[in-house]
Each structure stands twice: as C-alpha cells, then as structure tokens.
Amino acid sequence: EAGVAQSPRYKIIEKRQSVAFWCNPISGHATLYWYQQILGQGPKLLIQFQNNGVVDDSQLPKDRFSAERLKGVDSTLKIQPAKLEDSAVYLCASSPVSLAGKVTGELFFGEGSRLTVL
Amino acid sequence: EDKVVQSPLSLVVHEGDTVTLNCSYEVTNFRSLLWYKQEKKAPTFLFMLTSSGIEKKSGRLSSILDKKELFSILNITATQTGDSAVYLCAVEAYNTDKLIFGTGTRLQVFP
Numbered sequence: 001e002a003g004v005a006q007s008p009r010y011k012i013i014e015k016r017q018s019v020a021f022w023c024n025p026i027s028g029h030a031t032l033y034w035y036q037q038i039l040g041q042g043p044k045l046l047i048q049f050q051n052n053g054v055v056d057d058s059q060l061p062k063d064r065f066s067a068e069r070l071k072g073v074d075s076t077l078k079i080q081p082a083k084l085e086d087s088a089v090y091l092c093a094s095s096p097v098s099l100a101g102k103v104t105g106e107l108f109f110g111e112g113s114r115l116t117v118l
Numbered sequence: 119e120d121k122v123v124q125s126p127l128s129l130v131v132h133e134g135d136t137v138t139l140n141c142s143y144e145v146t147n148f149r150s151l152l153w154y155k156q157e158k159k160a161p162t163f164l165f166m167l168t169s170s171g172i173e174k175k176s177g178r179l180s181s182i183l184d185k186k187e188l189f190s191i192l193n194i195t196a197t198q199t200g201d202s203a204v205y206l207c208a209v210e211a212y213n214t215d216k217l218i219f220g221t222g223t224r225l226q227v228f229p
Contacts, residue, residue, distance in 0.1 A: 091160065109160035
C-alpha cells in the first residue's frame with residue numbers, strides 16, 4: 001500500500017514570498033490533516049478535511065494560510081506571504097475515517113515538507 | 119485549554135539501558151492517548167491507550183495509561199541505537215476528532 005505522498009520535501013524562500021505544498025493521501029482515506037511542526041515542538045493541527053469539506057481550521061492563520069482539497073483526494077496548503085516564524089515541517093496525514101469512527105486512532109503521516117523562510 | 123506535557127525533553131542513554139518516558143495531559147472529554155515514534159521522517163504509530171491499567175506491549179516497548187492521575191508512560195527495555203528518535207505523545211478528545219501533541223521526548227541511544 002502506497003503511503004502518504006508530499007512534495008516538495010524541502011523549500012527555502014525569502015520572507016514575503018509564497019509557497020505551496022502538495023499532499024496525496026492513501027487511496028480511499030476520507031480524512032486529511034495538515035500539521036505544522038516547528039523545531040523542538042510537537043505537531044500542531046492547522047486544518048482537517050473530511051472528504052472535500054473542512055472540519056476544523058480553527059488554528060489556521062487565515063490571513064496568510066489557505067488550504068483546499070478539491071475532489072476529496074489530494075490537497076494543497078499555501079502560505080502567502082511567508083513570515084520567518086513559518087519555518088517548520090508541514091506534515092500531511094490521512095485516516096480512513098474520522099478519528100471518532102476509527103478503532104485504532106492511527107493517523108498515517110507523510111514524510112513532511114520542510115520550509116525555511118529567510 | 120487542552121494540553122499535553124512530556125518529560126523529559128531529552129534523554130541520553132547507552133545501549134542496553136531501560137528508559138521511561140512520561141506524558142501527562144489535561145483534556146476535556148478524554149477519549150484516547152497515542153504514542154508515536156518520529157525519526158527523521160514521518161511519525162509512526164506505536165500504541166493507542168483508552169483504558170487505565172491495561173499494558174500495551176510490542177517487543178521491547180510497552181505503555182500504560184492512568185486515567186485517574188492523567189498520565190501515561192512509555193517504557194523501552196534493552197535499548198538499541200535504532201530506538202534513537204523523538205517520541206511523541208498525543209491525546210484525542212471526544213467530539214474534537216483531532217490529536218493534541220506534546221513537544222516530544224528526544225531519545226539518543228549510544229553504543
């Protein structure tokens with residue numbers, strides 16, 4: 001079974017530039033999550049999709065971050081304009097159903113996209 | 119505000135040592151606690167705990183949950199260099215459908 005695919009793996013930009021990250025979840029997984037992991041911290045949820053609808057985006061800085069999951073499959077996370085504090089690893093994860101409906105509570109993570117903002 | 123606190127933040131041991139990682143939490147409507155191992159790549163799932171006092175075990179790793187005292191421990195016996203990683207604890211609450219992660223414990227095992 002193919003895992004969660006993310007690209008690019010690394011990105012270096014200057015502040016005020018824009019960047020986009022792409023995620024392709026495991027086939028058939030209805031729920032998709034974007035997490036931000038700043039160095040030395042645990043992952044923080046940015047946004048959660050159930051199919052192509054947003055379930056939770058309460059911690060997404062909407063003035064600069066946006067995300068979409070057209071057709072309920074792959075997803076794009078965009079940052080525009082980037083700030084220095086956006087330097088982090090952006091992790092995408094997927095799950096077959098919502099956590100509340102899943103026995104193991106397991107999320108399947110991609111390898112992440114490391115963003116450096118100079 | 120829901121929160122998850124892990125300790126220690128960092129741990130350095132020699133191969134063969136036994137380590138105990140701690141995770142305490144404050145979550146409204148607790149549903150489950152999960153442990154993940156994160157090397158240089160994606161976090162990988164280790165355990166999910168929902169009931170107090172029932173040990174989950176996988177090889178040299180084991181974990182237990184105390185819902186009264188609001189904490190969990192992850193034990194690793196006979197550590198190996200391959201155990202070097204960041205161990206993340208996450209908690210899930212009913213009706214939120216999301217995981218709240220702690221900052222992680224960085225474990226380094228030297229030969």
